[in-house]
Amino acid sequence: MKVLVAVKRVVDYNVKVRAKADGSDVDLNNVKMAINPFCEIAVEEAVRLKEKGVATEVVVVSIGGKTCQEQIRTALALGADRGIQVEVEGNAEPLVVAKLLKGVVEKEEPQLVILGKQSIDGDNNQTGQMLGALTGMGQGTFASEVVVDGDKVNVTREIDGGLQTVALTLPAIVTTDLRLNEPRYASLPNIMKAKKKPLDVLTPADLGVEVKSHITLLKVEPPAERSAGIKVADVDQLVDKLKNEAKVI
Amino acid sequence: MDFTFTDEQCLFRDAARDFLRGEIKTQRIRESWNTDSGRDTALWRQLAEIGLTGVTVPEAHGGLGLDELDFVQLAQECGYVALPEPLVNCALVAVPLLVAVGDELAAHWLPKVAAGEARVIAGLAQDPLVEDAHVADLLLYGEGGNLYALQPDEYALVRSESVDPSRRLFRVTPNPGVAAVLDGAQAEPLLAAGFERGALGCAAQALGLAQRMLDMSVEYTAQREQFGRPIGSFQAVKHHLADVAVALEYARAPVYRAACSLARGDPRAPLHVAHAKLAACDAASLAATKSIQVHGAMGYTWEVDLHIFMKKAWALAGSWGDAASHKARIAEAVLDDGAPLGAGATF
Numbered sequence: 001m002k003v004l005v006a007v008k009r010v011v012d013y014n015v016k017v018r019a020k021a022d023g024s025d026v027d028l029n030n031v032k033m034a035i036n037p038f039c040e041i042a043v044e045e046a047v048r049l050k051e052k053g054v055a056t057e058v059v060v061v062s063i064g065g066k067t068c069q070e071q072i073r074t075a076l077a078l079g080a081d082r083g084i085q086v087e088v089e090g091n092a093e094p095l096v097v098a099k100l101l102k103g104v105v106e107k108e109e110p111q112l113v114i115l116g117k118q119s120i121d122g123d124n125n126q127t128g129q130m131l132g133a134l135t136g137m138g139q140g141t142f143a144s145e146v147v148v149d150g151d152k153v154n155v156t157r158e159i160d161g162g163l164q165t166v167a168l169t170l171p172a173i174v175t176t177d178l179r180l181n182e183p184r185y186a187s188l189p190n191i192m193k194a195k196k197k198p199l200d201v202l203t204p205a206d207l208g209v210e211v212k213s214h215i216t217l218l219k220v221e222p223p224a225e226r227s228a229g230i231k232v233a234d235v236d237q238l239v240d241k242l243k244n245e246a247k248v249i
Numbered sequence: 250m251d252f253t254f255t256d257e258q259c260l261f262r263d264a265a266r267d268f269l270r271g272e273i274k275t276q277r278i279r280e281s282w283n284t285d286s287g288r289d290t291a292l293w294r295q296l297a298e299i300g301l302t303g304v305t306v307p308e309a310h311g312g313l314g315l316d317e318l319d320f321v322q323l324a325q326e327c328g329y330v331a332l333p334e335p336l337v338n339c340a341l342v343a344v345p346l347l348v349a350v351g352d353e354l355a356a357h358w359l360p361k362v363a364a365g366e367a368r369v370i371a372g373l374a375q376d377p378l379v380e381d382a383h384v385a386d387l388l389l390y391g392e393g394g395n396l397y398a399l400q401p402d403e404y405a406l407v408r409s410e411s412v413d414p415s416r417r418l419f420r421v422t423p424n425p426g427v428a429a430v431l432d433g434a435q436a437e438p439l440l441a442a443g444f445e446r447g448a449l450g451c452a453a454q455a456l457g458l459a460q461r462m463l464d465m466s467v468e469y470t471a472q473r474e475q476f477g478r479p480i481g482s483f484q485a486v487k488h489h490l491a492d493v494a495v496a497l498e499y500a501r502a503p504v505y506r507a508a509c510s511l512a513r514g515d516p517r518a519p520l521h522v523a524h525a526k527l528a529a530c531d532a533a534s535l536a537a538t539k540s541i542q543v544h545g546a547m548g549y550t551w552e553v554d555l556h557i558f559m560k561k562a563w564a565l566a567g568s569w570g571d572a573a574s575h576k577a578r579i580a581e582a583v584l585d586d587g588a589p590l591g592a593g594a595t596f
Contacts, residue, residue: 077264185268188300188313191260 001148001170003046003055004110006101007039007075009068010121019220026121026220035071037183038116040078041176044183045146046114047079054148055112057081061104063088063097069199076194077186083199084108086207093215094122098130103207105135110171112153117142117175128175138168142177252505254322261304261315262322266329268299273330275554281333282414288384293334297365301336305344310359317341317446321453321508328457331561333415335370335381337450342371342443346389346396349439350430354398358387373443376568378409378418390421391443395429396436403427413560445511445522447569452504452522452529456497458562459529459536463493465555466540469547480543489539496535500528517594520582523575530572533562 011017011026012034020027035043049055060075061084062068072083086100105113118125132139140146140155144163147154148170156165158177186194204211232238242249254262272295281287296302304320306312324337344362347355347369361367372379373391382388383406388399397403404427406419431439467490470481480486507525510518537559541548548555566572582588 073260185271185299186264187298188261188264188304190300191264192257192313195257 001049001055001111002057002059002108003049004105004108004113005039005042005046005058005060005075005080006097006113006115006127007043007060007062007071008036008116008119008121009033009062009064009071010036010119013037013120019222023219023221025217033067033070035074036116036119036121038118038120038176038178040116040183041178041180042114042116042174043075043078043080044181045143045174045176046112047184048181049112049146049148050079050081059084059108059110061086061101063092063100065089072199073191073194074186076197076199077191078184079190080197082197085199085201087201087203088211091217092211093213094124094126095130095214096209096211097127098134099209100204100207100211101127101131102134103204103209104202105131105171107207112148112170113137113173114146115173115175117177128173132173135171135173137171137173139173139175140166140168141175143174144177144179146174146180258319258322261319262326264299265301265323265326268295268301269326269330269332273332275331275557278331278333278415278557286384287415287417288334288381293368294365296334296336297363302339302365303363305340305348306359306363307348310356311363312344312359316512317449317508318505318512321449321505324450324453325457325460325504328454328561328565329461331415331458331461331557335368335384337454338370338381338447339368341450342373342447343369343387343389345446346371346439346443349442350396350398354430361386371443371447372421373440373447375444375570375574377420379421380416380418380568382406382419382421383408383417388421389443390423391436391440392423394436394440395432396439397423397427398430399423399427411564413564415557415561416564441519442511444569445519448522448526448575449504449507449511451565451569452500452507452525455526455529455533455562455565456500456504458558458565459493459497459500459533462533462536462540462555462558462562463490463497465558466490466493466536466543470543473545486543489543493532493536493539496528496532500525500532503528517582519578523570523578523582526570526575527572527579530562530566534566537562 012032015031018027043060046055046058050058058080059082060072060080062072063086069085072085076083084104115128117128128139128141140157142158143155144158145156151170153168153170153172154165155168155174156163232241281289300313301323303312304315304323308314320341324341327337339362347358358367358369362369367386368384369387369389370381370385371389372382388404390397390399403424405422409418409420411418470486471479473480503525507521510521540555544553544555547553
């Protein structure tokens, strides 16, 4: 079974992001970049499926400029077999990414596509669902457990009321939640081996997709600074403030 | 000439950094102080899984076959987290010694080191006390100009206290009748090269420690407020930390040059190592002093983690040659009659 994993290059989760002075976007100058944490969980799940003998090949795909090859190489060091970069300059919106991924799915014909549920930069939580709609594949989103059983995959989903398990017929799409697994660290020997693994570069034209933006970013601004806390005299005053100022009760 | 590290070296550094900063929290270090050995076999296995124990082991024996220049940034990362495990000693001193000794000894132990099944430690007699001798599966011990390869039943240990509770120091006495693996003229160049690598390892760790203390201080002074604003905004505090940053930058280049000289077999390597050890340990010492200063009374407390790094910096300053001995080596190299002077010789 071939597994396709999509990974995105984002600002490292340890970095405190800042808006550009003109508010046009997030400032990415001299900022450490990394694989989106949910995508890293997706890679780990695919590699674990391969280690269990369920998957035969793990292909990792990323959409972006040449720099996203770093994240593909990292995924290869984590255990993926080969990489594909779809070369797109600038920020591609979720619908474009989903269309490009559909092109890669048609080319590679994987049985299982695993994506992060969302990227920590855009927080859109759209690509997996859009890809499901475009390909007509079943989708198991917010997965906290994935079990492949013959021609089906059982996905346990984290939903508001608790857990829900759905059975999907393969080929299918899974998007990962935080508790699906704990990604491993890339080992030094695997980093060396990753350099020799194949990495193909495709263009949107190769996949028959026109990159067109439907969204205009108007403004980026930091959240409002929290004001200092106050001490209340008694419980009555606390309840009064919660009711009339904070309006939470 | 390009002095930057290669992409591969930076990838290795980043991988080691991710692992070490993710796994070696100060709480884990504090917990290790209360155990008998002070060492964590599970952590050693994790280090092996990441490939760190086999970094300098030749590829033929299951390692990566990297050299001092490849390892120097990894040692720096070990310093940044104050790693208690003897990784730097093992990878930078003991493994190259084993490789140089060769034969069956190397063939037997090197694959075990790469696999994380054995800790090989070097203690080369310039220091009367050997760190981590109690967890060594093989101790490469230099005494009286001879090199011994001792297994645990072939020597006696007497523990000595250290200022740093992470360190476990021992006086080593080989059992009577144990034969040296190399002696006299054969052992001398190996012991000398081992000493230089040990001093380089200290210097690289000191860089990491200095950086950690600086980062902690910057973070603290950005949070701690006095007179209505963060204390880091006051010029007097800024200057303290700027002094540390400058000392750190001035130490970084000598450490990398020393690593490069050792990797290339440059005959001036001892001079470069001595310079690196002095500069890096001075930077770490300054970082410790200034960090305590800017932390105020908090800096003295047991609860604040600063002392973990400060004590390790103090301990490293006296390991593998103290400041006086390294200054004497530099003086010998540059002040002796007939010593070459000028560009390429003294700097």
